[in-house]
Amino acid sequence: MAYTTINKSTDYFDTNLWSGNSSTQAITGIGFAPDIVWGKNRTGTQPHQLLDIIRGANNILTPNTNAASLADSQILNSFDSAGYTLGSQDQLNDTGQTYVGWNWKAGGASSSNTDGSITSTVSVNTTSGCSIVTYTGAGSVATIGHGLGVAPKMIIFKRTDVASDWIVYHEGTGNNSFCYLNTTTSKSADSSILNNTSPTSSVFTIGTTNGLNQGAAIAYCFAEVPGFSKISTYVGNGQGNANGTFVYTGFKPSFVFIRNVDFASNWNNFTGKIPGYNQINDILQPNRNAAQNGTFAFDMLSNGFKHRSGDVMDRNGNTHIYMAIAEAPLVGTNNVPANAR
Secondary structure (H helix, E strand, O other): OOOOOOOOHHHOEEEEEEEEOOOOEEEOOOOOOOOEEEEEEOOOOOOOEEEEOOOOOOEEEOOOOOOOOEEOOOOEEEEEOOEEEEOOOHHHHOEOOEEEEEEEOOOOOOEEEOOOOEOEEEEEEOOOOEEEEEEEOOOOOEEEEOOOOOOOOEEEEEEOOOOOOOEEEEHHHOOOEEEEOOOOOOOEEOOOOOOOOOOOOOEEEEOOOHHHHOOEEEEEEEOOOOOOEEEEEEEEOOOOHHHOOEEEOOEEEEEEEEEEOOOOOOOEEEEOOOOOOOOEOOEEOOOOOOOOEOOOOEEEEOOEEEEOOOOHHHOEOOEEEEEEEEEEEOOOOOOOOOOOO
């Protein structure tokens, strides 16, 4: 599949910051109608909130818990043409608190996909390599259509009808291992998750595990797009300071999602849009409801990112998986200078 050059990353992924007001509030200024919204209170301990266009604005998933989908009309009221409207609940809109939203453009209105043995419902953006997939598992090995046209390198799964752990497939850990999104457990070997089968350009395979294949489930699928996203691994050197591991992405990152898979540790989200300069010390951790904290030191550069503190995200000899999304690509006709932060 030939990729379409993305000249402006914020047409497909954008981060926005806001302050709560405990009332209805329209969040605007996003460069598209968002189809996935992942929000978090930066200064408080409310859970992460994850919503998507297929399940609808009133159906919440919390990445730091194993809870089933929760219906709540006062967290996010609607998806809008350049943002969304918040309700009055404190999860995303408490007076005196500040928030971040990570927003992806998928394909808008959903459609049926019959590429797999189970018919799925999908919202797909093949340009940016992002698809939302819902399906209902029946317990036996099955294939599910994702619509991307290329094999996704990372899939975040969640059973939505009952309490069940989040499961993350990443190409870097293979088709017989996975990590939980909502815990600190290091990677686990289990061939029944994807039936020891890597995703293809049209489908992913689910095995017999209840977490993916015994009821209603969702899969957020991400393919790598040169100049816009990088989904890969690195091995840490543990040195920190000026000698920490540098990871080349080919663009200035806007968002970096990292996990050490060989050691019990947290997931970590770095956001370039949070005010400040290198070093970045403010992170949010998807498996925790904790407020933004400054535990780690990290540089976002014009062509990648570099570790500065020799911490668990750069642990010597350990493999780390990540997904990075561009702020300023180094390809195409983009006119935004790709400067370090």
